[in-house]
Amino acid sequence: MKYEEKFEMMANRGQPIGPIALLDRVQAPPAAAHTAQGRRFRGLAVAMATFVVVLVGGLLLGWFRAPLEFIGGDDSSIEWIEMTEPAFVVAGPGGLIRITYRAESNGPIIEFSDDARSWAPTEGLSFDTRMGVREVVATSTTWLLVASDNTTMAARASSDGITWFDVVFPDALNDAFESIAGSPGGFMATAYDVFGVGSTVWWSADGINWAEATDTFPGDPQAGRLLSSEGGIVWRSYDRPDQSSPVTLFMTTDGTNWIEMRIPSSSSSSGVGSEIDLQLIEYVGNQWIAFGQVYRVDADPELVVWTSPDGIGWTSQVHPPFGKEPGHAVEVSLGWLVGRNSLVSGSLLLAPWTIPVSGGVGETRRENGSATGTGELWMTSDGRTWHRELNISGMINSYAATVTDDGSLAGLWARVPESDPVADAPDDTSASVATTIQFQPSPQDLDPAGQALQDAILADGVVTREEFEQAxxxxxxxxxxxxxxxxxxxxxxxxxxxRGWSTDPYEGESEDALCDANYVTRVLDGVNP
Amino acid sequence: MVAVEKEANILERQSDEAIVSGLYGELRRFAAVVAPWDFDPDDVLHGVLVNVLDKRPLGLVEDPGAYLRRSIVNYVKSELRRLRTRRLTIDLLKRSADPVGTVAYPSDLSDLMGLRPAERAVLYLHDVEGMSFDEVAEVVGITAGNARVTASRARQKLKDVFSEEDHR
Incomplete structure (x- = not known):
């Protein structure tokens, strides 16, 4: 079959609903506005659920946390233990929860461990076979697990991670889970009505007794996602009513009062027209640390770290020491942060994932679904100084750290089974030193004349359009x-x-990378249109 | 004042209806091509129209067809970014539990689905819809030169896939 015919096949897929029904959905009255948007999000959610029904527990990745009150031990004594099978791991009161899927099992297998080695079955976590585990969050005293099949939802709570009991959300008869998060002050959950009459938000101080908190929620619950943090619950909205901020964040510690956490464009290297895909936000060492992938017009995405003492005034620090492998950056783009843990010393532990990608300059390169990547574990207490805890040649599926019975810290990580782990010695490095090379050429390949031109342009700290044209x-x-x-x-x-240079596929990419590094890269970072 | 606003809203709605009705077929086809297989094309259009109409009525847009197509490309790219962590995570676990894997779309289309949304958009608009690269560039929001490069690379990718299939 010719590809033109295949395009026709794609173009005609599905059953069209027609323009009138479409506009009815779009232009519903305000009372049903959530409905319209909800259908959109729900459509995607249902499609994903269809994609792989029994593996919905994968949604845990990236949102688990370890809000433990550590007693004894310190971060440097973490003993890392590799799991024998891929799993999602969450640290919480008393130990660790792991969720695995096995070919022979009918649904997720949820087990508990207090030493990261032996795993015991849990009680009270059986669900209807259609339902998948969506998220697990924990405070220092309570575990909360939510399951859903996109039409119904169920929640269980536990104080020890072994025995679980039902949790009831008031008036949740027709609601399906959307998002959930926990913080030391309590838990918050959002859900949408399966018949399309809006969204509901609940708050609970203890994870067991819940009350509706929809009225004080700062936006459309379906247009964003709740994020857990030690400083409070953060709601990241995908709507950007204020275009001066490339990301919309609100934070609450009590479920009622919210403050807007405004990361302005001017505090990042993003500039006008940028968009931030916030990946993590955590409260560590009396400050907020946010990690976001910044997408700029016609430039490679880059990871940026912001810090703030109060969530209101932010400063940015671009280029943490991972995600840009020197000499390979053109072929390797940053993946995403697999997870995080706040540790006993107030450090933040996270696992950036670097994936090989394909595509031309300025294109979104991470949409290479078949790419496998490499993972590392890094630790920071301030977002600026980084310590590499362990380097693993393979994918870190998830990790967690917790206190064992003898008071020491234990951590474990999982990876895809076909990759071999290679442990390196711990390595301290500074972000500013480790990330000066962004593109493929090595420093000795660079043209001194081009570097001198960039130095001259950047000398006064301002890049005019004319100077950018020179570059x-x-x-x-x-x-x-x-x-x-x-x-x-x-x-x-x-x-x-x-920019363009040839109609031949792939020809000239290495030359482009060299010329770009010679004349433009540093200027673009400082561009001031 | 309220009556005037209502009248204006009715006129806007009628204008939007006329434009969307006229463009619906081609926009839905375009959305179906650009979006991944598990995105419903009408859901994509829905999301795009929610965003677009929130800013202005379509009657105020100079070329609604091109504008909406560009919005579709941007919307799909944006949604993919939002979903990528979930998607890859699920893929990982799926591969772990089921080494053989399952195909979420017809195998005949696996080569097209291997292209990025912007590549599918460029190739479809130029090779199927017959647009010039200047027109394609306007729709996708890139230069005509880059559109040519993108189309060329996409064709090469398809050619490589066909070559691999021939060797099997």
Whole structure:
């Protein structure tokens, strides 16, 4: 079959609902506005659930946390134990919960351990076979687990991780779980009505007794996601009513009063037209640390770390020491942070995941579903100084750390079975030192003239459009000298740029990377359109 | 004042209806091509229209067809970013539990689904819809030169896949 015919097959898939029904959904009266948007989100959720029904527990990844009150031990004494099978691991009161899926099992297997080695079955966590575990969160005293099949929801709580009991959300008859989070002050959950009459938000100080908190919620619950943190529950909205901030965040410690956490464009390297995909936010050492992938117009995405003492005033620090492998950055883009743990010393532990990708400059390269990646474990207490705890050649599926019976810390991690782990010696490094190389060329390959031009442009701390054009012209000339006479570029009003040089696939990418590093890379970081 | 606003709203709605009705078929086809297989095309259109109409009525847009197509591409890319952690996580676990794996879309389309949304958009608009690269560039929000490069790379990828299939 020709690919044109395949496109026709794709284009005609599904049963169209027609323009009138579509507009009815879009332009529903305000009271049903949640319904319209909810259908959209629900449509995606249902599609994903269809994609793989029994593995919904995978949604845990990236949102688990370890809000333990550690007694004894310290971060440097963590003993890492590799799990024998891929699993999601959550640390909470008394130990660890792991969730695994096995080919022979009919649904998730949920087990508890207080030493990270031996695992015991849990009681009270059986669900209807259609339901999958959606999330597990914990405070220092309570575990909370939520399961859903996109039409109904069920929740269980536990104080010891072994014996679980039903939790009732008031008036949740037709609600399906949307998002849940925990913080030292309590838990919050959001759900949508399966018949499309809006959303409901609940708050609980203890994870057991819940009350509705919809009226004080700062936006449409279905247009965002709750995030757990030690400083409070954060709601990350995908709506951006205020375009001056590239991400919309609100935080509460009591379920009623919210403060807006405004990360302004000016505090990042993002600039106008950027968008931040917030990946993690945590409260560590009396400050907020946020990690986000910044997408700019016609530039590679980059990971940026922001810190704030109060959640209101933020400073940014770009380029943490992971995600950009020197000499391979053109072929390797940052993946995402697998998880986090706040440890006894107030450090933040996280596992950035670097994946190989394909695609041209400026394209979103991470949409390479078949790519496998490598994981590392890094620790920081301030977002600036980083310590590499363990380097693993393979995917870190999840990890957690907890206190064992003898008061020492134990951690464990899981990975995909076909990759072999390679443990390196711990390595201290500074973010500013480790991330000076962003592109494929090594420093000795760079042209001193191009570097001098960038130095001159950046000397006064401001990059004008004319100066950016000079840099871009340098890139163009460089490409032409490499034998690409058609090389040309276009500078956008947003401050980004796009460029092309050949109609032949993949030809010229390494030359482009070199010319870009020679003339543009550092200027673009400081661009001020 | 209220009556005037109501009248304006009715006119806007009528204008939006006329534009969406006229473009619905081609926009839905485009959404079906650009979006991953597990995205319902009407849900994609829904999401796009919610975003677009929240800002302005379509009657105020100079070229609603191009504008909405570009919005579809951006919307799909944005949704993929939001979902990627979940998606890959699920993929990982699925591969762990089921080494053989399952195909979520017809195997005939696996080569097209291996392309990125922007690549499918460029190739579809140029090779199927017959747009010029200048028009494609306008829709996708890139330069005409980059559209050519993107189309060329996408064709090469498909060619590579076909070559692999031929060798099996």
């Amino acid at each position: 871009a012209e340098g890139w163009k000339t460089c490409m032409q000298e490499f034998g690409f006479p058609d090389a040309d570029y276009e500078i956008h009003a947003s401050g980004g740029w796009s």
